[in-house]
Amino acid sequence: MSPEQRRAMIVQAALPLIAQHGAAITTQQIARAAGIGEATIFRAFADKDAVLEACMAEAANPAGLLRELASIPLDQPLADRLTEALDAMRAHLDRMGAVAGALMTSGHRAGGDDRRRESGDDRRREGGTGRAESLGMVREAVAELLQPDQDTLRLPLDLVAEGFLAISMAAGRAGATLSHPDLVDLFLHGALTGGSDH
Template sequence: MTETKARRRAPGMSPERRREMILQAALPLVAEYGAAVTTAQIARAAAIGEATIFRVFADKEELLSACVARALDPAHMLAEIAAIPLDQPLADRLREAAEAMRAYLERMGSVIGALHASGARRGRPDAGDGGGGGPVSREESFARTREAVAELFEPDRDTLRRPPEKLAAIFLGMLFVRPAARDGEAETVALDDIIEVFLNGAVA
């Protein structure tokens, strides 16, 4: 009987992989419940015992800090932008990049907003909490995003009126000042309209 159980036992998981698995399970729960989420809920979502959480996180506060760091980390968004095929039309490239950025901002906003609404202690996460080498400043995040978007312009460099880096900064500026939709209303400025005016101008 003991030998059978041993054969069926899952192979050992590294602390890094276990940490990642817990974070993946915790993020949507933190976005929903904020600081009120329990480690028991997270353990059930990750299909592990609650004690397993505390093998890689000292306490719940450290786990919540890691969730904040992960929500702020733009690495996933940047990878999505880098994966956009460069052989498709520029408008399509920009649309995919904008959607990746929108999803990132929504994820970040849902986690930070839920924690704030539930009265969690404010403050920036400690270095390393998110497992990605430390938190990324807002300036660094914007710079890396601008570089990634600039790469999308490179195939059309010879036909551009401005360098890719400058066009990327202008495009991001237009996206980030787009007014948000109010309750019950359609989006005030559609993404396709922004891309159309950006590429073709406002004057016919």
């Protein structure tokens, strides 16, 4: 197993534990979940904080979401495509929120300390994806889902994709009661009944 594979395996084992226990998780618990010795963690990471930072970076990584969006069949109706996309986006945001929330409530400061950032342990310096770049990639993936129906859209493809992203991010806010199919219907058809002069 390469060092990168070992790090990825440790992060995957740690993610559900961090969502449950936050920064109070021990390296012994992580090692047990990964099926490795605790010393193996410290051969892959400088310390526990480095594991926590890698887990937060992985939770925010859009790669899994982009794979899910790309797997949505383009031959099904647009409303079904967008409902699947909304399901995938909400699941991704919920996972990211669970990890970030657990770390914050347990006292872990996101981004590590200044010494860690100065030493180059910032995920952007390691080739990670920043927020704006992640959103851009997701917006492009949503635009691809809209592409088969481009001729029926009232606005340019990129603006419709941007609007759908805005709605998907707001959909998980506290108190939201609309189902995903209802939200997609509202997005596609608006709030007004057809034929009314408003």
